[in-house]
Amino acid sequence: MDNKLIVGIDLGGTAIKGGVLTKDGQVLAKGQIPTEFEKGVDGVLQNIVKLADQLLNSIGKSQKDVLAIGLGVPGIVDNNMNVIEATNIAWTNVDVINRMKKFTDLKVYLGNDANVAALGEAKFGVAKGMKDVFMLTLGTGVGSGYVIDGKIFAGNLGCGAEIGHAILKVNGEQCNCGQKGCVEAYLSATALVKFAKREMNKNKDTLLWKFDYDKLNTKDIFSLYKEDKVATKLINKYLKDLYLVCLNLSNAFRPEAIVLGGGVSLAGEIITKPIQKMIDKNIFAKSFTPTVQILSASLGNDAGFIGAASLCL
């Protein structure tokens, strides 16, 4: 029993990524197969089990060596682990736990993908050993996950921790959600690239023009930090906004750490160092309270299935 393995599955709109792990987080096998969501819920669930079997088989193991399967879902998962809504795979009100019984005898755990990413960092990643961890995923959108007392906090019916749609600036930038001034409209990779293109159109001599305008990404922008005036100004503004969100989260909820993930976070210390410095300086009641650590996520591309696997513990 104690030597049993855990399986983590990261369910995406295009691909199902998975891994077989030991209980201390070592990845023994990983791989992916197409989601084929057009085959319906059962089709996707069968693909999940198929991937798990393939991965187990590749290391000479089978389902009987496994403790449980953890599943990260791109949508709203309620506290009973029903999927309320997952737009990318066209699921509405799916009782995954029960439907999985048709395809496997293994115990199945479910969580929202941003939430399980946070759990993964707290169990196996950069925040290993911490109990209260907030994770901000700075990617196409801004995802967020909250681990409290070592467990995912998902709010009423699993709808919590959507910090991406808290308002950062009243009447600010238009957000895809319909509101104006959302955190996501400032801190997503998409937003930073948008701001950069806006500046490029105003500054024909910025070094940003050495990149392909249509394919500009945040890595390009950060590569010019302190080298190009326009890029540096853009990044400093981005850091100020990100700091504000981190400060508010720190004062309002005082986690042990805020973990930054997603594409933007690959800039590493360019982001974490100045924000840590400002947090240390300005956090509320700093003379007699602990600060909040600002960390870059460490699980990288495997964060999805590793986080999902951590649901099994």
Place this chain on the structure above:
Amino acid sequence: MDNKLIVGIDLGGTAIKGGVLTKDGQVLAKGQIPTEFEKGVDGVLQNIVKLADQLLNSIGKSQKDVLAIGLGVPGIVDNNMNVIEATNIAWTNVDVINRMKKFTDLKVYLGNDANVAALGEAKFGVAKGMKDVFMLTLGTGVGSGYVIDGKIFAGNLGCGAEIGHAILKVNGEQCNCGQKGCVEAYLSATALVKFAKREMNKNKDTLLWKFDYDKLNTKDIFSLYKEDKVATKLINKYLKDLYLVCLNLSNAFRPEAIVLGGGVSLAGEIITKPIQKMIDKNIFAKSFTPTVQILSASLGNDAGFIGAASLCL
């Protein structure tokens, strides 16, 4: 055992307020005595036990009829129920649980006063039966308490839920904490009165002048809602700011309810109705997620000791 009573103590800088309750929240006796914090920690703890004994005695009961004492403290209480800092009563690093053993054999529970107020509303008040409840206390300052899964969430070392010092407006109003633009600098009763006086000095014909300028309070201001242009504008601006905080809390943490307490909340539906309407309209992903109820606190002046008593359950 099942018929045992609970005692709640609200420890303030000037007075210790207390009550004896049944386990379903019925108040059988209540009263107060001076804190006398200048007598030191033991002096205050003795006063707490003295008040408890007096109250029990008044209904023909004694400590043997009591399950436990709950204590709400105006300061930072860590997760082991040590008081880290309580400025108003001059306590630093006080191990209350152990020191109380000198004065009573009863089990003692401790919590920050804003946090226990939230717990009280969730156990016995307007949010009775709910598991995830956020409470904002709009008084001299802005306090906040968060109940998650029926328990107080206090963050790392008990420093969480200081939403009063999250930034509402960058470079906004000066806050007493040193930052600019804090929630407290906009939503405390103190802030509303300050804004009202600012407007009075600009508008000699506002009806606000019928009140004593030096003693102006939020009740005065709300009494002129929809009657006086200046007061109405002030209140509408206040509601907009409060709505923003409620929306952000709703999207970021999706509690079942946000309970508004403190002096300002006595305005009742003038506040809760328009904010509920805007939340229902704008909450993230509203088509498939539950809204957040905006409620006025119901425990009134007794909230402190009733909340403290709820720690015993």
